[in-house]
Every structure is written in C-alpha cells, then in structure tokens.
Amino acid sequence: MTAAAAPVAIIMGSRSDWPVLKRAAEMLDELGVGYEAKVVSAHRTPGRMYDFARGAKAAGVQVIIAGAGGAAHLPGMTASLTDLPVLGVPIESKALKGMDSLLSIVQMPAGIPVGTLAIGEAGAKNAALLAARILALGDPALAARVAEFTARQTASIPETVEDA
Numbered sequence: 001m002t003a004a005a006a007p008v009a010i011i012m013g014s015r016s017d018w019p020v021l022k023r024a025a026e027m028l029d030e031l032g033v034g035y036e037a038k039v040v041s042a043h044r045t046p047g048r049m050y051d052f053a054r055g056a057k058a059a060g061v062q063v064i065i066a067g068a069g070g071a072a073h074l075p076g077m078t079a080s081l082t083d084l085p086v087l088g089v090p091i092e093s094k095a096l097k098g099m100d101s102l103l104s105i106v107q108m109p110a111g112i113p114v115g116t117l118a119i120g121e122a123g124a125k126n127a128a129l130l131a132a133r134i135l136a137l138g139d140p141a142l143a144a145r146v147a148e149f150t151a152r153q154t155a156s157i158p159e160t161v162e163d164a
Contacts, residue, residue: 005060006034008131011052011078013041013068017091021067023121024089027128031145033135036061042073049074053081063131066114067124069093072104075114085134087127090119 075088090101098119117123
C-alpha cells in the first residue's frame with residue numbers, strides 16, 4: 001500500500017535489499033499501514049539520504065524502516081539527521097552472513113538511537129510490526145488490527161505435535 005503522505009518510509013541502501021525489505025512492506029499491507037519504499041544509499045547517494053532524512057517528517061513520515069547490508073551505515077546516518085524513530089534491519093551479506101550489518105547498526109553512539117531488529121526477513125517483518133505498534137499508540141483502529149493479527153498468529157500455533 002503506497003500513499004502520498006505515508007506514515008512509514010522503507011529505505012534501503014540498494015535495490016538488492018528489496019527482497020528482504022519486501023517482507024516489511026507485506027506486513028504493512030496486511031495491517032493497512034501506508035508506506036513508501038525507496039533506495040537511499042548512505043555511501044552512493046549521500047545527498048539523497050540527507051535530503052530524505054531532513055525532509056521525512058515534513059513529508060508526513062512518522063517511522064522509518066532502514067535496511068542495509070555490509071557497513072550498514074544507512075540506519076545510523078538517517079537517525080543522526082532526524083528525530084523520527086528509525087528501525088534498522090540488517091541485511092545478510094555474503095562475507096559475514098549479516099553479522100557485519102548487525103554490529104554496524106546496533107553499535108550506535110549514545111544519543112543516536114536506532115531500534116535494531118534481527119538479520120534478514122524476520123527482522124524486516126518485525127520492523128513493520130514495531131512500526132505499526134508505534135503508530136497504533138495514536139490510532140485505535142490500527143491498534144485493533146495489530147491485536148487481531150496477534151490473535152490470528154497465536155491461534156495458528158497448535159498445542160500438540162501431531163499432524164492435523
């Protein structure tokens with residue numbers, strides 16, 4: 001779901017990050033939360049990153065999901081340029097299986113917070129759920145949709161080990 005004044009921005013350092021971050025988009029779609037997804041590289045398009053981060057709040061963004069691999073500076077650099085919540089999703093890298101990305105995102109200096117999620121698709125999905133929970137603090141209808149999702153998820157887990 002995309003919207004002109006989408007409350008969530010999903011940004012990534014490269015188009016190759018989209019297969020992972022698409023999980024965040026799918027979760028936001030399921031919850032009825034508007035988003036915009038774009039490539040904003042901290043290293044290859046620093047001007048674009050700066051303009052995005054500085055203008056996000058004025059554009060109506062309320063939460064930023066930032067996915068990055070390797071050096072993974074995008075979430076932290078974005079957080080340094082805005083006072084919006086930034087949720088970092090480490091993308092798995094070939095060389096170090098995403099540990100490099102995780103450590104880069106999680107090791108922020110005091111005063112520059114980034115909520116760091118798990119490496120890969122689970123982190124992307126949880127970033128979307130966390131963004132929805134943040135937005136739901138001021139949106140009772142969204143809070144109800146998040147609660148319904150949680151109830152469906154709980155109901156889908158059997159108590160027994162037997163096949164159905």
